[in-house]
Amino acid sequence: MTTVGGEPILEVEDLRIEQPRREGARTIVSSVAFSVRAGETVGIVGESGSGKSLTARAIMGLLPRGVAASGAIRHDGRNLLELSEPQLRSLRGRRIGLIMQDPFTMLNPLQRCGQILAESLPSGRSMGRRERRLEVARRLAEVGIHDETVLDRYPFQLSGGMSQRVGIAAALARDPEILIADEPSTALDVATQQEILAVIKRLQDARGMALVLITHDLRVAFSICDRINVLYAGSLIEAGEAAALHSEPLHPYTQGLLLSEPPSDRRVQRLMTIPGAVPTADQVTGSCAFASRCQWAAEECRRSAPPLVEVAPGRLSACARLPEIRSEMADLRDVALVEAEAPVPSAGAALLVEVRDVRKVFRGAGVPALDGVSIELRAGESVGIVGQSGSGKTTLARILVGLERASAGSITIDGVPADDWPALRPADRRRLRGVVQMVFQDPYSSLNPMRTIGWTLRQAITAHDRAARNVDAQLADLLRSVGLSPDYARHRPQLLSGGERQRVAIARALAVRPRLLICDEPVSALDVSVQAQILNLFDELRAERQIAYLFITHDLAVVRQVTDRVYVMHRGRVVESGATSAVLRDPHAEYTRTLVAASSTTADR
The missing domain is CATH 3.40.50.300 (P-loop containing nucleotide triphosphate hydrolases)
Structure with a gap:
């Protein structure tokens, strides 16, 4: 098992992502800051529109055309936002790897898997054709594929789980020290999802690699992450150790997400829901981003944006009313998780x-x-x-x-x-x-x-x-x-x-x-x-x-x-x-x- 410690190897500071427009810049991410240490798994969770995937793309220097990032993303003493495209290209794969949600966006459909992996290997070492094939086969075996015929198949000839394993092998082929996994198991069934997460975690432990996991699936985040950052409408609203955040969320939005998730071990009377939809960052400027959907929102929440502050050892929250509502939040959790009686199948109906x-x-x-x-x-x-x-x-x-x-x-x-x-x-x-x-x-x-x-x-x-x-x-x-x-x-x-x-x-x-x-x-x-x-x-x-x-x-x-x-x-x-x-x-x-x-x-x- 990898020991987590030392100074951060990646630091994101006051990250802001905007899309310039004629009528004024559109804000996508307004305030995100977090760090990752060697061997650590840090989760970034949130719903669609929260800005989590664009945060990953900003780290990789892969923002869409017309979208710009400011602030700082520090790695190895350099601000990645200030690097040129050739400099970023030398980092991608070699220092920082990326796994996307859909493996088919990472794998060239016109190339066989063996060729894809061969081109992903480090370029400094000269290898003959047989030696290269053996090395590619070894990389496949690392992700649990021991059938060498996969090397001769095209991506479309593989199952979703198999193609995701090939994508992971390609992302890790240059032995990066940081791996960013953007929804790596979302489209997979539960058994395949567990296999993919186990592969990623095993390789992380073996290499001492840092992992940034981006997901909207809280069960996945809690199963694999050491620390979790919760994004909402482009802002970081809660952060802390995964176990502590799971046992007691300290922001109403995080609690809403947890209680919306169907429990794995029981049926409940009714799932808790969060009314409305995630606003854009520009729509909530100058107020609590979650105020329009929060049952505890007061005038003070709409008047100004609460800062992200330490509310307990290692716990950060951007809720101005937390001291007043903390016990009410705990009571609501108790009510929401009461087990319902299992329905009795009717044998008398037609x-x-x-x-x-x-x-x-x-x-x-x-x-x-x-x-x-x-x-x-x-x-x-x-x-x-x-x-x-x-x-x-x-x-x-x-x-x-x-x-x-x-x-x-x-x-x-x-x-x-x-x-x-x-x-x-x-x-x-x-x-x-x-x-x-x-x-x-x-x-x-x-x-x-x-x-x-x-x-x-x-x-x-x-x-x-x-x-x-x-x-x-x-x-x-x-x-x-x-x-x-x-x-x-x-x-x-x-x-x-x-x-x-x-x-x-x-x-x-x-x-x-x-x-x-x-x-x-x-x-x-x-x-x-x-x-x-x-x-x-x-x-x-x-x-x-x-x-x-x-x-x-x-x-x-x-x-x-x-x-x-x-x-x-x-x-x-x-x-x-x-x-x-x-x-x-x-x-x-x-x-x-x-x-x-x-x-x-x-x-x-």
Whole structure:
């Protein structure tokens, strides 16, 4: 284990990032300062728009064109903001490495992995072709890839977890003393996420390397970081040791983030949410950045920006009212984390979906995507399907809504045989469309950017009922049902936040008054506070409309919060099923135990 100590090897001081514009500079980051020592892991957490990724890019000298940084980023006695591009190029990779969220942005799709890694190696040493290949293979083995055939594959031929490992190997090929990891595991399932974090941590310990982890996932931050810095609207609002911050957050925003996260070990009555959205840095100049969303905000919070000060040994907070509200914050944590009774699956409700021995083999694939899958779902029931990427979850969902056709097996939805949607009578297809609708992971790609929200919802209403009356009134009711005002009908998708777009996508699915919503990773791309809002919304809609859910996710904390029963899938098969609370508390299948252990390790390490 690496010993952390000594002087900082990287210091960020009063960092400010702006985008010059004709009408005046736009502030993106207004005040960020932190340091990193050799062997230390420092986390930077915050929601989208907080400025964390641009802070990483400023350190690397990779800010987008037209965006400028001021202040100081000190490394090895030099301010990196004052270096020329050739000087920065000599630092990148050799002294400071970078891992991006999407490995495909780091890996040239036209090069084989072996060539990518060979070009990343230090240039000072001359090696022959065989020696270079052996060195590249050794670098792959460092990140847990022992199959040398990966060297001859292109990035698109690898899984997400495998390509991320190659990206890590490339980032570490020149043996940097500091590694910046920007959301390195966000898009990965829980088991692969744990593997990637373990790889990074093992290599850090072996090399004595400093690590700066940028993430919006608090469970990841607490599992791997020594210290954590919390960013909000471009400002640093809290900092401290990870364990201390986890046990007692000392800023209302940090507490809001913690309580928005579904607990990994229990189901709660209702997730705490943070109202509104993250403002821009310019919108909160001269006041507490969090005042507009804080339940404890007072006039003094709106009158001036509180400084970041030491409020306990090693703890910094920018909350002017902390001494007054600290005990109230503790009381709220106690209330928010009270465990709810596990729902009892209903056996008496009518069978809505019956899947029997379904197989799906894609053309050219040697292994079936689905291999004898059977599931049941009753009216008003919420059922989860969990498993790693490639387990067959999404393929099953697409078959259920007619976007794919099963190779074998039977599917019945509300009494209608649904094995082959194209072969159905038009009347049966319309009936099924009225029974089942789908909510996708990325709401933006499923909404027409050229059309207003009102146009999209009107189309959904009239497509199901061409003789529909009072369409505008129905549209307004749909928006209200998902927590949006009717005014949103005038907006286009690009003007909405991620959470608002997902609400619109849900409203569109509700337009036909379905009895079943199939939700394919509907919150995995959202910030934790927005995720909490959407999960609470699903609970409310279920209570109000008696809708059934088939909830597909790789997040066990999410599935615990919103489902009654769960099916665990692995390599196209169901390996375990039962009441969600029972399966997650006492898993029987080895694969389920692996998933639960990975989720618990990430949450509680």
